[in-house]
Amino acid sequence: MTFPSGPTIDALLRNAEAGTLRLDEDVAADCQHACDALLDELNQILRNTGRLSTISAYGTLASAQQLGAKFEAKAVGEGGMRDVIRQHIDTVTQLRDLFEKAGRAYREADARAAEMLVNTTDGP
Amino acid sequence: MNGQVGGTRGIRIALAVCIVCAVVGCGSQTVEGNPTAATQSGQPSFDPCTLPDQALVAAGVDPATQDAGVFGVQMQGWEVCGWTGDWFFLDVFSTTRGIEDVRGNPRNTDFAPVAVGSRDAFTYREVTDEERGTCDVAFGTENQSILVRVATKGSRETLEDPCIVAVRSANILDPNLP
Numbered sequence: 001m002t003f004p005s006g007p008t009i010d011a012l013l014r015n016a017e018a019g020t021l022r023l024d025e026d027v028a029a030d031c032q033h034a035c036d037a038l039l040d041e042l043n044q045i046l047r048n049t050g051r052l053s054t055i056s057a058y059g060t061l062a063s064a065q066q067l068g069a070k071f072e073a074k075a076v077g078e079g080g081m082r083d084v085i086r087q088h089i090d091t092v093t094q095l096r097d098l099f100e101k102a103g104r105a106y107r108e109a110d111a112r113a114a115e116m117l118v119n120t121t122d123g124p
Numbered sequence: 125m126n127g128q129v130g131g132t133r134g135i136r137i138a139l140a141v142c143i144v145c146a147v148v149g150c151g152s153q154t155v156e157g158n159p160t161a162a163t164q165s166g167q168p169s170f171d172p173c174t175l176p177d178q179a180l181v182a183a184g185v186d187p188a189t190q191d192a193g194v195f196g197v198q199m200q201g202w203e204v205c206g207w208t209g210d211w212f213f214l215d216v217f218s219t220t221r222g223i224e225d226v227r228g229n230p231r232n233t234d235f236a237p238v239a240v241g242s243r244d245a246f247t248y249r250e251v252t253d254e255e256r257g258t259c260d261v262a263f264g265t266e267n268q269s270i271l272v273r274v275a276t277k278g279s280r281e282t283l284e285d286p287c288i289v290a291v292r293s294a295n296i297l298d299p300n301l302p
Contacts, residue, residue: 039277039279042278042279043213043277043278043279044191046275046278047191047206047213047215047275048194048195050250050258050273050275051194051204051206051215051217052194052195053250053252054217054231054250054271055194055199055202055204055217055219057229057231058201058219058221058225058229072231072252076250076252076253077252082252085278086278089278089279090278092279093278093279096279
């Protein structure tokens with residue numbers, strides 16, 4: 001998955017790490033859960049693709065074996081479905097990381113603000 | 125109407141018996157032994173979905189995550205059932221294919237002998253799995269082959285060599301495998 005324009009996930013991650021990109025904690029948690037659910041789906045597709053390519057490689061007829069080989073190229077060959085799903089998994093994993101960091105940045109900023117407020121009221 | 129259906133069925137059975145007798149040349153004696161559902165339908169006799177929950181928990185997977193077939197579809201000559209662990213999937217295959225077909229399959233590589241209970245088994249990976257994210261343990265039984273597969277989740281850190289987990293899992297499941 002590539003983004004044709006706008007900041008890359010890497011750049012956003014750096015902002016979140018630096019604390020300049022913040023996301024309300026609840027929103028960040030929701031986004032993380034959405035990423036987890038998507039990752040589960042993608043992992044499940046990858047796993048079943050593996051099952052199918054394994055079984056199709058044992059076809060009894062020569063034609064089935066040829067079909068198995070063709071399928072294998074599409075499914076688990078270079079640039080095939082498995083590669084694409086893996087790229088999706090990498091991207092969503094990065095996104096999940098981003099939401100986690102942005103949520104943490106929000107929490108930290110919130111804690112700092114609260115601390116400053118306490119110091120102000122506790123002051124002379 | 126029932127009688128008619130029964131009659132047709134009777135003729136079918138009689139025909140089937142005649143064909144069987146013609147093929148195997150049997151006499152009037154009854155054939156001993158118990159038929160297995162597996163060989164009748166061309167499916168392996170062992171269904172991995174029958175593995176008990178406690179063995180699955182011991183192997184580090186959640187029995188509630190059971191997932192059978194290929195995208196839910198049963199494949200001819202194969203039974204597949206799997207469960208999900210924290211960072212890996214455990215899939216168990218049974219197949220009517222002989223173990224020599226597994227070893228002789230050009231898609232498979234990196235064969236290494238291992239023991240599963242008292243059985244001689246081997247680990248291998250598929251050639252296309254360059255990342256070595258999946259490892260299978262295979263052994264043959266009387267009339268089928270069993271594959272125990274550990275596949276890592278792409279989104280999680282791999283905490284152990286998949287082959288080590290696969291061999292350990294196969295040994296845990298061993299008493300419940302054919």
